[in-house]
Amino acid sequence: MFPVHSFVHRAVRAAVHYGYAPLMLLGVNGAAIALAAAGASKLWLLGLLAAAIALSFAAERLLPYESAWNTSQGDAGRDAAHSVVNESLILASVAVIPLLAAILSASPGAGLWPHAWPFPAQVLPAVLIADAGITLVHYASHKIGALWRFHAVHHSVKRFYGLNGLMKHPLHQTLEMTAGVAPLLLIGLPVQVASVLALAVAVQLLLQHSNADYRIGPLKYVLALNEGHRFHHLKWAGVGDVNFGLFTLIWDHLLGTFSYDPGRRFTSEVLGMAAKPHYPTSYLAQLAEPFRASGACHAEPTGHRPAHDQAVR
Secondary structure, rough: OOOOHHHHHHHHHHHHHHHHHHHHHHHHHHHHHHHOOOOOHHHHHHHHHHHHHHHHHHHHHHHEHHHHHHOOOOOOHHHOOOOOOOOHHHHHHHHHHHHHHOOOOOOOOOOOOOOOOOOHHHHHHHHHHHHHHHHHHHHHHHOOOOHHHHHHHHHHOOOOHHHHHOOHHHHHHHHHHHHHHHHHHHHHOOHHHHHHHHHHHHHHHHOOOOOEEOOHHHHHOOOHHHHHHHOOEEOOOOOOOOOOOEEHHHHHHHHHHOOOOOOOOOOHHEEEOOOOOOOOOOOOHHHHHHHHHHHOOOOOOOOOOOOOOOOOO
């Protein structure tokens, strides 16, 4: 008898392995571009976001990188709270863009936006400019103690799955998004392009922190997806101070912070913060931690580190 079940199982795994990332990057984002260009109601943002989250969870269960990461470690409710709050902030920022555009309409750069370009072509510079601003703030957050206090929330994760992308302190999330969007507003960012950008950020964060064992081939050296971003969550600073990019790794190549080792295998034991193994785990405690004395940076003695990962936060 032909092993139909086995064939279907292998086919599904292959589809996730090679098709999941293109489906999210081209399918979901492409749908956002088409809907925004057609002037559809902004409710499409919520529909596509829900679809992207559902696809993310499905892919992680069909083909997990680490099966244990699909099981809550008492963090599911907290991560959901972070995700709802931070995604709401992103969507709310789209709603106020017409007001901000009116306020900034007299700025010297207000007429620089390429309105005459085809709509999909307008999305590309928005993504690249936002990528630069967000990436550079992310980089600075690993160098400046006051910023690290807030960014540390994101690095306290002990498993790697889609919702980790939005597990951030809302003040740090706001700072990153401001750095990414403010230059665009100054040159006349249209609200339709901003809507696509908001959805693209959410899709990117789901992909970047996904537990799905997907592959993108040589593009892993250019696109900031999960194969490379896992290195950023290694718990030893210096070692984990790499691959800062949100959408691309262009800035990491320019800053000399790109890192990739095909032989590295990731488990919960190598994630988090070596210097803060007991970082607060509840949502409200994580919101308060940056304002406490315990939220400051701390170094760990060299002897506590593996020989091949000689640095800590």
